[in-house]
Amino acid sequence: DADVTQTPRNRITKTGKRIMLECSQTKGHDRMYWYRQDPGLGLRLIYYSFDVKDINKGEISDGYSVSRQAQAKFSLSLESAIPNQTALYFCATSDQRTGDTQYFGPGTRLTVL
Amino acid sequence: SQQGEEDPQALSIQEGENATMNCSYKTSINNLQWYRQNSGRGLVHLILIRSNEREKHSGRLRVTLDTSKKSSSLLITASRAADTASYFCATEINSGGSNYKLTFGKGTLLTVNP
Numbered sequence: 001d002a003d004v005t006q007t008p009r010n011r012i013t014k015t016g017k018r019i020m021l022e023c024s025q026t027k028g029h030d031r032m033y034w035y036r037q038d039p040g041l042g043l044r045l046i047y048y049s050f051d052v053k054d055i056n057k058g059e060i061s062d063g064y065s066v067s068r069q070a071q072a073k074f075s076l077s078l079e080s081a082i083p084n085q086t087a088l089y090f091c092a093t094s095d096q097r098t099g100d101t102q103y104f105g106p107g108t109r110l111t112v113l
Numbered sequence: 114s115q116q117g118e119e120d121p122q123a124l125s126i127q128e129g130e131n132a133t134m135n136c137s138y139k140t141s142i143n144n145l146q147w148y149r150q151n152s153g154r155g156l157v158h159l160i161l162i163r164s165n166e167r168e169k170h171s172g173r174l175r176v177t178l179d180t181s182k183k184s185s186s187l188l189i190t191a192s193r194a195a196d197t198a199s200y201f202c203a204t205e206i207n208s209g210g211s212n213y214k215l216t217f218g219k220g221t222l223l224t225v226n227p
Contacts, residue, residue, distance in 0.1 A: 004155075033214075042201060042219035043156070058214075090155060100144055100205050102215060104155035 003027045004105035006091050012111045019078040021108050023091030032074035033092040033102065034058075034066060043090065049074055050096070081112040117145075117202045117218035125224040132189040134221040136202030137182075143205045145178055145185050146215065150199045159187075159200075192225045199223070 004025045013019055023032065031050050035043040045058030047066040055066060063085060067075045078085055088109050092102040120135045136145065144163045148156040162169045162178045162185065169176045175188040189196055199222050203215040 035217075040219065043217040045214065045216070048214060088153065092156075100161060100215075101146065101158045102156075102203075103158070106155045107153065109153070 004091060004093055004103055006089075006105040006108050008108060009106065010109045012113065013081055014113050015080075015082055017081050017112075019081050019110065021076045021078075021089055021091075021110070023074045023076070023105055025072050025091075025093045025103075025105075027093055027095070027103060028071075029093035029095040029103070030071060031094045031096065032068065033094075034064075034074065034076045035090045035092065036060065037088040037090060037107075046076065046089075078110075078112075081110075083112045086110060086112045117204045117216060119200070119202055119218045119221040121221060122219070123222045123224070125226065126192055128192060128194055128225055128227050130192055130225075132192050132196070132223055132225070134187045134200050134202075134223070136185045136187070136218060138185075138202075138204045139183065140204075140206060142180075145176075146203045146205065147174075147176060147185075147187050148201045148203060148217075150201065150220070152198075156201065189223075192223075194225050194227045197223060197225045 007022045033048045034046040037043050044060050049068045065077045088107050090107050091105040094102045117136050117138045146161045147159045150156045160171045162176050173190045178185045199220040201217050201220045203217045
């Protein structure tokens with residue numbers, strides 16, 4: 001089984017709809033991240049959490065919110081989706097104790113019509 | 114703005130040749146990491162080099178770091194068609210206290226032709 005899983009893997013929705021993307025990890029890591037990837041722009045950090053009670057805005061947090069329900073779960077919400085939020089979304093984890101490498105999930109491809 | 118910038122944006126070589134990708138960054142870093150991404154899939158960590166290191170090897174990968182020039186290079190030797198992917202550098206900086214975060218570049222698309 002994959003260590004970092006994301007659901008759904010693909011989603012098509014309409015402008016104005018509320019969308020939640022979920023991330024779960026079995027690695028026991030304390031840190032979790034949400035990134036967005038657009039063609040030609042690389043990865044940009046949306047939100048990150050260094051433990052359950054810690055939530056931090058990243059480079060492009062406007063229009064997004066997150067919830068760290070447990071150490072293993074980190075959800076990203078789009079309260080009112082808009083077309084320019086069409087992108088590939090990645091969740092990642094890392095651990096303060098073991099070093100600086102991030103482990104990525106397989107991604108969620110979101111299309112907002 | 115992007116902390117790390119890869120160069121070139123795209124690179125096409127023949128199988129067996131070496132591939133070199135470069136990364137430049139702007140501010141002081143704790144470490145620099147290289148990741149690989151196959152089309153539409155998650156990133157996979159390749160190698161990490163710390164700010165006090167100058168060169169590191171892992172299999173066919175060789176990474177160098179020049180902190181005076183704020184640049185790094187990734188060399189893949191004896192390339193294979195399976196090396197075809199996008200390669201990203203990521204710089205880790207101090208975001209406050211003991212917490213750090215990574216900032217990714219835009220990537221180099223490597224195509225290895227059989």
